[in-house]
Amino acid sequence: MGEYNGRTAVITGGGSGVGFAVAKKLVDGGARVAITGRSRATLDAARERLGENAVAVPGDVASLRDLDALADRVQSELGTIDALFVNAGVAALTPFDSTTEEAYDELFAINVKGAWFTVQKLAPLLNPGAGIVLTTSAANVVGMADTSVYAAGKAALRSMARSFSRELLPRGIRVNAISPGPVDTGALDATMTPEEAERFKAERVADNPMRRFGTPEEIARAALFLAFDATYTTGAELVADGGATQL
Ligand SMILES: NC(=O)c1ccc[n+]([C@@H]2O[C@H](COP(=O)([O-])OP(=O)(O)OC[C@H]3O[C@@H](n4cnc5c(N)ncnc54)[C@H](OP(=O)(O)O)[C@@H]3O)[C@@H](O)[C@H]2O)c1
Known part of the structure; x- marks a missing residue:
């Protein structure tokens, strides 16, 4: 009998990186999961690796229509859910003097x-006692050049964890934030030139007290702790960054 037997969860951005690591640990522990992302090929490959206890639902979290479709599909495939991992996200450098309105x-x-x-769209499906985990970033408390838009967005998520906690408390639902430091997931390579990504990674390793990146599995373990084990914790942030923002 697995640790997550009989549990159900939704992971946005569950086709790759940290989200996939969360999905894999859940499925390996006996849960049924739904994963979403924009790339059908990525999702199909993830679904293949996760097996029949995973449902892949293509969609863009920036589209409310896609989120409605996700909620409908989750309801029909999983019924209600015990955990929601709000993990989909993109990283991009936004230099102060050249960033466009579109970016x-x-x-x-x-x-x-x-x-x-x-x-908002998935909350109606959450069971009493369920956990929501918002993936913010250690960047939400650090002033780093060229990251102002990303960092501000992640600080917004950190704030939402507090407000949502208050709003969902009457239903017994906890909401917490996980703040990863640098994790080599391919996200950087997707949004930066190879030279930018190389420079960025070298700087992060040099800055980090542990002198390394975290792994998706390390972040997944921390996120799963918040979702399932941290039953007296809501509105909080768990930092998993090798000590970068603390030491
Ligand atoms: N890697 C790091 O160093 C780091 C550090 C701190 C925080 N984080 C955060 O951790 C989370 C996971 O990132 P990761 O590092 O695991 O990178 P990743 O492998 O690129 O994962 C991001 C996932 O989000 C999905 N996604 C992106 N935009 C989406 C959209 N509009 N709609 C639906 N899905 C979308 C991507 O799939 P598609 O592209 O197919 O849509 C992808 O599966 C992100 O929120 C990121 O900001 C990462």
């Missing part, structure tokens, strides 16, 4: 609006 709007549409409406 700004895209980051906020996915990372902030997408997260907010993911919670």
